Amino acid sequence: MVEQKAALHTPCWAELSVPDPAAAQRFYGDVFGWRGETDPRPEAGGYTTFKLGQSAVAAVMPLVDETQPVSWSICLAVADAEATTSETVAHGGKVLMPPTEVFDLGSYGILADPGGAAFAIWQAKAFSGAEILGDPNSLGWIELSTRDVPQALEFYPSVFGWATHLSDFYTEWSLDGTHFGGLVDLNTLPGPAADAAPHWKPYFNVADVDEAASKAAAAAGGVLMPPENVPGDELRISVLRDPQGAVFGVFGPVKESVDVAGGGGRLKLSSPAP
Template sequence: MKLTAPVPGGPCWIELSTSDVQAAKTFYAALFGWRCETDPREEAGGYTMAHLGDARVAALSPVYQPGQPPAWTVSFATGDVDASVAKVTAAGGSLLVGPMDIFDQGRFAVVADPSGAVFSLWQGRAFAGADLFNDPGALGWTELVTRESEPALAFYPAVLGWTVSASETYPQWGIDGADFGGARTMDETFPPEAPPHWLPYFAVTDADATAATAQSAGGELLMQPTTIPQGPRIAVIRDPQGAVFGIHRTEA
């Protein structure tokens, strides 16, 4: 990801909805060194900020509905949530939650693309988004995992103004040419019931060591550490509560 701060259309925040916030705090502290602080206000619903030093990098919260599976959600920045929601629905996507205001922090909505991949839109006010990208323990890449990439290549540029690389095997998303993610088409290695989704990747200094730490802390490796041709070394992990995310080795 070449982006180093939230910009319109780009990824700006990453949030975990989990069945056990306390256990997630312990797991991700062991994995990334996060320091977590839970908002004490009752109306905040247990919303917890994860920090690297003083930098805010992610959030953890209880699942919103009984039976909801734990999952990471990627948020993309917009100057006008309501206008972006209108673009989503006009392009064949759907509105799931909102739009609504979050205190004085900003305005958000949860939406899905035409294939059903869920993401959030964030209109920052007092809070623009993550303070850090690409450093070890912070968001480093966002990947759309979908069964058909071609419709997505039209949807996201129309909604968020993204640029798309010319690669046929792995198209990459960007803002004014600064790439921050890609699109992976599901193959036979994915179970038939796996839905399209957004997969966040966190930057790490050593993918193999981090993968081993995840296993020892109760996580499961869905993809063993693998070096991508002309790319980084990556792994995909399921945390102890079931949320899936990736890691990738930062460039030297």
């Protein structure tokens, strides 16, 4: 595993909010081999970093109150949290939590795009975010589900400088040639998936997608989309749900293929809409 930090305006961290963080540590330990390391400071509110070996890969925290949804959230690295917040508002987004200093670690804010999908921003100081990206059992992709695709395609390039790669099959996001995310139109999805609120979902790279899905099911999680190969690519994906209801994706190489990871652990994923 190669330790690294995310480039500015790309995903740097993923956080899980659940009623029972201890149960989440057991589940994700079973699925990804993570272990939890809880900040002992009372003012940290039980914030727990997931570690893979000695490297930080994600985090879990208790719900603030009963109105907060159980969910995974994604965080984007920024150089200036206040300036990014202003740009978000100028392009039709909303401020859910203004940038706030977190000890000596950095500045954290929660914003929403014009379609209502929330995301966090992180201006790093002592802590840069995930220390492993794109390697097995770490964050490797983010995906936006929205009902207003044209609005999303205007907002994110304007605020973060992302390039878009459009096709009839799937839309991808990139920055400086690195592909790191995608977009799904909720209006095109069948059944209950179409009723979901706009959101961002993390995908974690794994060595074996089928094994990860089996581990999730054995640990009382759910398999929302069974493992399947991505047409025209060397990848296999699945969408899972933990026992407390948080949804996340996994992806990895098809079993017959060689490892397709590259570029220092970052992965170009051309995935279909789950």
